[in-house]
Amino acid sequence: MTTALRTDRYELTMLEAALRSGRAGRDCVFEVFGRRLPGGRRYGVLAGTGRVLDAITAFRFGQAELDWLADERVVDDATLAYLADYRFTGQVEGYREGEVYMPGSPLLTVRGTFAEAVLLETVVLSVLNYDSAVATAAARMVSAAEGHPIAEMGSRRTGEHAAVAAARAAYIAGFSATSNLEAGRTWGIPTMGTAAHAFTLLHDSEEEAFRAQVAALGVGTTLLVDTYDVRQGVETAVRVAGPQLGGVRLDSGDLPTLVRETRAQLDALGATGTRITVTSDLDEHAIAALRGTPVDAFGVGTSVVTGAGAPASGFVYKLVARRDGTGADGGAWKPVAKNSVGKRSVGGAKRAERLLRDGVAVAERVVVDDDGDGIPERDAADAARAEGLTARPLTATLMRDGEPDPQWLGPEGVRAARAHCAAAVGELPAAALRLSPGDPALPLVTA
Template sequence: MTRSDGGTDTLPSTALLTDHYELTMLRAALADGTAHHQAVFEAFARRLPAGRRYGVVAGLGRLVEAIQAFRFTDAQVAWLEEQGIADARTAAYLRDYRFTGQVDAYREGEICFPGSPVLTVTGTFAECVVLETLVLSVLNHDSAVASAAARMVTAARGRTLLEMGSRRTGEASAVAAARAAYVAGFDATSNLEAGFRYGVPTRGTAAHAFTLAHTDERAAFASQVAALGTGTTLLVDTYDTATGIENAVAVAGPALGAVRIDSGDLAAEARAARARLDALGATSTRIAVTSDLDEHTIDALADVPVDVYGAGTRLVGGSGHPTAGMVYKLVAVADRPGADAPLRPVAKTAAGKASTGGRKTAHRELDARGRAVRETVVVGPATDVPGRALQVAVIRDGHVVHAPTLDEVRAHHRGAKAELLPADLDLADGSPRLVAAAAADLAGSAA
């Protein structure tokens, strides 16, 4: 893992970030020989969260790191044996486990729809099946956050967006969420580990506790300005926002960088704040608002003089980002060992959870204006399929061959999002425009 300072860290073993049932399957497959048969697994979403018109793929970079670190330590294997989860044959396999297969995927930051084959994992059944939980935990979390963040970016209309959700989720999830939001177009995060590990720009103001810790508001503001300069952002709503603004400008002067408002009717408070700041001569002082923002509350503030939005709770957890809904399914398997053994398409047929057998390829066709008009998903090699290929080679024979920088990932997302129509970007509940074409292609190709 490369840090933002150019140094490297070794990611701790990710091998037990999995579910018991995967080792149940592995143990049985090793016993009957299926473990060594070639297989193809795909990650995709049958449907998007209700009302969502598109999804955003995120977490691929983290997943690649996690697959490279999927190594069982001696202590982990010993524990699995003690618990009766692994027998001697399984333990021996796990001690030597290294993923030596292939991974193809949509680029991180890509737009996706129901049926999009976001990730394809090829190798022996054993080495692929044990990756299921790792694949889904990373892609589902990061894609959910990125999809919510992309909608907030649309709602913000070019204004600054800060990710501030670290205190509303688990500590590891907070770092991943900051990265995912940045992929989707957020400008910075409050999370320092995300800055150190991934190079995401960081920002931070102060909490109400800082104001309350001083004898009065002016003393708190004076302390912050003395330490950080007049360009800092002062939190002005601890007691009374109007008085807080007056105290902030009195202490910092008209060159004050910004004020932050975290409570009340944000639209009314921001309008009043702008009028008061201008009257005090602080015409260049920016206004930042926080407090449970999502794409709808941000959109409602479009005509309000707000310069910076800070989003947390509804970005990193709860109803703000319903799950991306991805599943990891076996779509083809050989009936005997050997790299040259023919693959047999397999599919689940259960009502509501049916899948299409066979390895897929996907292309997105654009019109003359560069807007997406069709996502074609076919079983087997794509020949004469119009549009750009959506999957790229990520891992070959266990070695990483696709490792874009985070800036390159952000740039790809901007380009992919620019291919959407205004209707796709509408924040009102709606259905994915391209899902019908993708579903038709899947059904037609399987016939």
């Protein structure tokens, strides 16, 4: 399915004007970055990169799209002729999916002609802004859970397409499973789910409902015990399934108190191996409040798919360098930057590296390359060693000549991003994992 019309009208009107002015063929460098971290968070997690590569590959104007643009008189005939043959043939570099980022991090660099690259702004930002918001919130919840598994179950709290993207982003950030079957099919994410309160209410008694569920799913299932009275529900659950009952779920009430009481009751009934899963509008702060209780697993819905109050990451897509001319040599590269009040950008193509001391991140260094080729004029590793640090490159090639590197795509790309996220968060200093508002965990320095 084409992604060509998942864009804003002004992308096409800029293209039309640039074709008329003769500047559409200028080689350009666009960059995605964020000016700040939403909500005073101390780090962000980049997600959606693999989906962006898919979206760029699918950015094609078929006859149906061209006919609609013509009927609506969005652009002129010359622009329609350009769009009919549009294929992105440029380069894309950026942070690996799952990477930790700071304000000003050069997250994605798109190189191509102005005409090729400007059309991608909206589709790139719509993916990265949402997916990274979910991943950042999810990473904070994973840290708060201190190793306990968390399932994503927020499909009913967002759009049907966003639900699949959210499950993917949460899994990259460390969630263990999703309730969304399409996310499982498309991205290879483990799926989970048993029964809602409606299943209990369908039957003439709680005991009858539990017996039906156990008969269908086995004694290893998880029974929802708070439809009526939690204590009675736990007693009925163990009586029906026996002490081998897999788990019980609590979805309401004073959770810290209920978890302790439920654990004591289960143990007294001989169900010492029965796990306790907690749901009920959890976020990272509610999860942290359950530390020290005998909770075994969490399920999070609304909070994770809405970015825990920050549903967009605040990323922008800005032109940072261009050539003076067009054609084979194109002329010299020129850094360009926006200088608006409160929205100043830094011109020039960039690469980045994470500086570490004894395996702990201490800074993020951005190398500005004024000649536009993105290649630093020094050896980053040697420079870091001179400072008693090690440097981990953050910028990788994602797409070359319009073709994405397959390692970033599909379920395999998601699994790689999940592993990379765990490693990147693991490098952060301990203060970065605090849930209270604060400054970014790492300073950004330029070279």
